Amino acid sequence: MVQFHDAHADTAFAALADATRRGVLERLGRSDASITDLAQSFGMTLTGMKKHVAVLEQAGLVATEKVGRVRTCRLGASRLEAEAAWIERYRALWAARFEALDAVLADLKQNNSSNGGHHD
Amino acid sequence: MVQFHDAHADTAFAALADATRRGVLERLGRSDASITDLAQSFGMTLTGMKKHVAVLEQAGLVATEKVGRVRTCRLGASRLEAEAAWIERYRALWAARFEALDAVLADLKQNNSSNGGHHD
DNA sequence: ATGAAACTGAACCATATGGTTCACTATAAG
DNA sequence: CTTATAGTGAACCATATGGTTCAGTTTCAT
Incomplete structure (x- = not known):
């Protein structure tokens, strides 16, 4: 919850x-x-x-x-600051997830020719 | 329209x-x-x-x-890029409007008296 | 083959949204 | 004083939204 x-x-x-x-x-x-x-x-x-x-x-x-x-x-006095901050925070999440994906892909490329490596 | x-x-x-x-x-x-x-x-x-x-x-x-x-x-592959871009564009609008306001205030301060306070 | 698990779709319900019209108030302008 | 202008509020309407239940379907495990 x-x-x-x-x-x-x-x-x-x-x-x-x-x-x-x-x-x-x-x-x-x-x-x-x-x-x-x-x-x-x-x-x-x-x-x-x-x-x-x-x-x-x-x-x-x-x-x-x-x-x-x-x-x-x-x-209004409240420029879009709060909203921009919110979005930026989530862009960080995205970045983290895609960096992880990139790592997996790089790893796959490495192990590609040698053995049948499997992830997650 | x-x-x-x-x-x-x-x-x-x-x-x-x-x-x-x-x-x-x-x-x-x-x-x-x-x-x-x-x-x-x-x-x-x-x-x-x-x-x-x-x-x-x-x-x-x-x-x-x-x-x-x-x-x-x-x-999703679409990170929040489009949305962030949108918001940034509008933050520029805000900035422009408030710069104009600052100019007006600065002008007021000039014509006011030799001793000024502050704004913002 | 049976049955549970994971999802899907249709139908339903209450409330919210985006818009209207109509009647009204308050302020300008003659 | 009279009239036009600017906004407000209530009532209404159609559709969308956020949720549910119930009845499937497919897939997995026994």
Whole structure:
């Protein structure tokens, strides 16, 4: 029962798992924008876009502030650092596994001509 | 209408957006495992685990091979390279935005008074 | 040949997701 | 004061997701 539940990774990756939301991040990378701006850019209703923004905000990827009647969205203070760190950690796992595989392959190549060596 | 639809990013991030699936990746980082192994480790039915593995396989994060009656799962050939690249690209966007913010703040500090504090 | 083990597939269930419309509030602008 | 603009919230809808059970199928061991 390993289980290790990381709620932040859940919400962050879920937020990134949608093309519209990734598009919003890219858009906000160019300049801040209102909900209306975003809704229009991505051809959807205000309400729909507001939900996407809420998801991104929940994940800490976007920050918003309402002044007057317009809510302005910008990239969140939490840069993608946590997510990048997560991915890097797993890339290390991959590397380790594939190094092991490489070792096995090298070994096979060595014993190849001599006898019928068998591994794992 | 920016839209830019990247189907691979969709499936990859969606695959990562689940704690059980991330746990499976970690588990496979230690050693290959059968569906039964994984199901037991995570306290769920064979069928349930098989679905998770299917999702990971679809995303290219896991590869499986069935020999005899047991299907062995290992980390996929697609290391998290695409995902890491994606994230790095966006971290660049973040950096650009925050550099702009820094410039604004620096400007403010200039015009403020001769004695300045600090930011960030 | 019998039976257990490992997987597979279909059907089902509850909840989440991505989107809509409609009614409403709050702020600008005339 | 009146009206248009920007956003909000509730209700709804279709589909996807994460899980289950149950009924196979194949393979391995007796």
